[in-house]
Amino acid sequence: MNIEQTLKDAEQFLAPWCKETFHPEVNRLDVAIQVDDLRAAVGALLAARWGYLSAVTGTDLGIEVGQLEALYHFCNGPAITSLRIHLPRESDACLPSIADIIPSASFFERELQEMLGFAFSGSKVSERLFLPDDWPEKVYPLRADFSIEQAAPVAGRRADELPEQGVVGGNTFVIPIGPQHPALKEPGHFEFTVDGEIVTAAKMRLGYAHRGIEKAAESRNWIQNLYLFERICGICSHTHAMAYSLGVEKLAQVEAPPRAQAIRELIAGLERVHSHLLWLGVAAHEAGFDTLFMYSWRDRETVMNLLEQITGNRVNYSANVLGGVKCDIGAEQAKAVKEGLTYLETRIRHYLEVVTTDAMFLNRTRGIGTISRDEAEKFGLLGPTARASGLSRDVRLEAPYGAYHHFPVSLVMETNGDLEARCVVRLKELLVSCFTMRTIVDNLPEGPLTTRMPRKIPAGETVSRIEAPRGELFYYIKSKGGENPARVHIRTPSLCNWVSVLEKAVGHQLADVPMLIAGMDPCFSCNDRVVTVNRPSTNETWSWKQLREYGIEFYKR
C-alpha cells in the first residue's frame, strides 16, 4: 500500500469533520477540525483501524495569536495524519477527553493539561502526573509567557506533607514503590493497593526529576539542542540525537551522506545491544535471579567498550552532528566491532537458552502479565513490548529512515504476550541487530561523513520517528526560520507503555509487580523532561543561572 493511497483513505474517513487539509510533507496529512468533532473524528479513524494514536503535541502559538494548538498524530506505517485543533488561550473552552477510547491518551492529555493548561472535559484524573505538588495552580511551564518567577512553590502543598495512606481497611493496604525503593533505582512513584498478596489497584506518579528540556530547547540554537536532547536518556542517547538530527535535516532539506547514515545505524544497533542487555539484567534482578543479572551486565561491558572505541564516550556517545556523524569506522574499529559482535552473539544465544529453558526463571515469566494482541492494540503499546504480543510495530520496518533502506532489519515477533515472550523478543532482536551490524561494517559506503548545514533552519514543521530500543520515539520539530526551534515535542516510548503496566498489575501477585514494571523496560529519564529544580531541604526554585553557579561552586570544592 503506498503512502498516497493511505493518506487518501484517511482524508475520506475524516471528510465529514474536516475544515481544511494540508500536506506539510509527503507522508503527512494535516486535517484541521473543530473542537467538538474531535471524538467523532478519532472514533472514525479507530473504526477504520487507520493506524494508532502516536502522540499528542500541544503548542502555545503565542500571545499575539492568542491560541493554543493541539495536534493528534496518528501513524499508519510511514503515513501520519494529524488532527489539528485550535483553542483560544484565555477561555474555559476545553478539549473532549478521548482517554476512554484510547487509554494511552490519558498520559498525553495529562501532559497537555499540566504543561500547557489545556482543559479536558470528561477526564477523570485530577492528580498531577508530572508537575510537583507544590507547583502553583494555573501556571503552565510550556506557555510562551511563562517565567520562572511564577513557579514559586506554594506553601502547604509539599509532596512529603501529603497524608500518607497506609491501611485502607481490612486486609487491604497500599504498598508504595518508589521514588526511593530498591526495586526502582529511578524516580517514579507507584502505589499498589494489595489485598494480602493480590494487587487490587494501581496508581503512578512521575516527574521527580523533570529537567525542562522541551522548554530549554526553545532558548537554545539548533546545534546546542543536539547535545541537550542527547542527555534526555543515558541509555538511548544516540536515538534521541539521531531522531533530532534526522528531523532537523528534513526541515533543512539536507541529507546526511550515506556513510554517515550507515554509521548512525551501526551505533544505534550497538546501543540496542547495550540497552537490551541492561534490561535483561534488571529483569533478572527483579525476579531474584542475580546471577543472570551479573553476567548480562558483564557482557554489556563489551558493547560499551566498543562504543567507547568508536565514539570516545561510553554513555552520551555524541556521535551525531547535524548533517552527519563525527566519528568514522576505520579498519581497527571494524575489526574490534566484528570481534565484539562474535562474542556477544554467543552470549546472547546463551541467554536466549537460559530464559526459555531455566525452569525456575520460567516460573516467574511464563504466563505472567499476558497481554493479548487486541489489548496491546488498545493500550497503544510500542516496541518490543508490543511485538511480544504479536503486534508488528517497528518503525525501522514500517517507515525506514536513514540507512535502514539499505541495511534493513527483519521483524522479530512473538505471540504469547507474557514476560517470557518479552525476553525472547528482545534477545532475538539483538541477534538480528548483530547480523545487520556485521553487514554494515562489511559494506560501509565510501564518502564524506558530514554535509553542510545552514545555521538557520527554514520555517516549517516535521515529525521524526525512530525505533528506539524501547519502541517508537516521536519528535515533533517546529521552526520559525530562526536559529532556535519554535517548539520541540518529544514523545518517548515509555510513556505509551505505562498504561499496560497499571492495567495489568491488577489481579497479579505483588511479587510479580516489579517484573511487570521491568517487563516494558521503563525509562524514567525519558518521561521526565519538565521544569524545576527542587532542592529537597529548602524546596526552592532555581533559575538556570543560579543552578549554573551552584554547579560551578560545587565542583570547585
Next chain:
Amino acid sequence: MNTLTPLITLLIFPAGLTLILVGMFYEWVDRKLVARFQNRIGPRWFQPFADAVKLFAKEQITPAIVNPYLFFGLPVAALAGALTSALYVPLMGLTPASNFPGDLIVTIYLLSLPTMCVGLAGWNNSGRFSLIGATRTLTQLFAYEAPFLLALLGPALVAGSWQINTINRFTQDHWLILTQPVGFIVALIGLMGKLELPPFDAPEAETEIVAGALTEYSGRGLAMFKIGKSVELIVGLCLVASFYLGGLNGVPSFLFKTLILLLGMTMLQSLLTRLRIDQTVGLWWRFGAILVLAQLLVIILVKGFLP
C-alpha cells in the same frame, strides 16, 4: 573450677564468642562463593565482622508506633534462641555442651525461634513492607518447618534415639545420605528456607518489599538479627552434616563437611530464581512433605519388618 568450665563452654568455646565468629566466617564464605559464582569479586574476609561492628556502633532508630519492649526484646530473643540451640549440637565436631533424651526436638524448636521473632518484629513495626514481610516469613515457616522436621526424624528413627549426641555417634558408622537421599535433600533445602536464602528469599525480596520484616530495624537490633542468622546457619549445617554426612567427630571433619554443604547451598543460591511465596508453599507441601513422608514410611516398614 566447676563453675568456670561450663561458663567457658557457654561464653567462649565452642559456643558463645567462637560460635559467633565462626558464624561470621561462614557468612563470609557464603557471600564470597556466591559472588564468585556470579562473576563478582565479593567481600573481604572480615566484612561480616566489620558489618556487625558498624551496625553496633550506629544509632538505632525506634519507630514511634512500635511497642518498645518487643522492639528491643525480639532481636535479643532471636539471638538467644539461636545460641541456645547450639548447646545441643556437636559444634566443631565436639561432644555437645549439654544433652538429654529428646534434645533434637528442643533444638528444632529453638531454631525456629529466630524466625518467629522476625515475624513478630515485622508485625510489631506495622509498616507496610514489614507487615507483608512478616506475613511471608510466617507463611514460609509453615511451609518448610514440617518437611524439615520430618527430614531430621529419618536419621533419628534409624538411630533409634531422639538425642542428637547419640544420633551423631550412630551416624559416624552409617552415611545416611546413601540410604536416605531424599531426606538429605529436603533437609538441606529446608535449611535454605529457614535461613531465607535465595530462592526462598521472598520474605525479604528487596525488589518488592525492601527488607521485609526487618525494614524498620537499624543498628543493634539489625546486627543481632543478622548474627542470629549466622549462628543459625552454623547450627543448621552442623545438624544436617552430623545426621546425613557420616557424623562429626572433630574439628577437621566439622569444617570439611559443613563447608561442602555450604558450597552446595551457594551453588543452589546462585542458580535459582526467587520463588513467589505461593510457589514456595506449593513446592514444600506438594513435593517436600510428600517425599519425606514416603521415605519415613519406608524407614518404618524396613525397621519393622527387617530387624
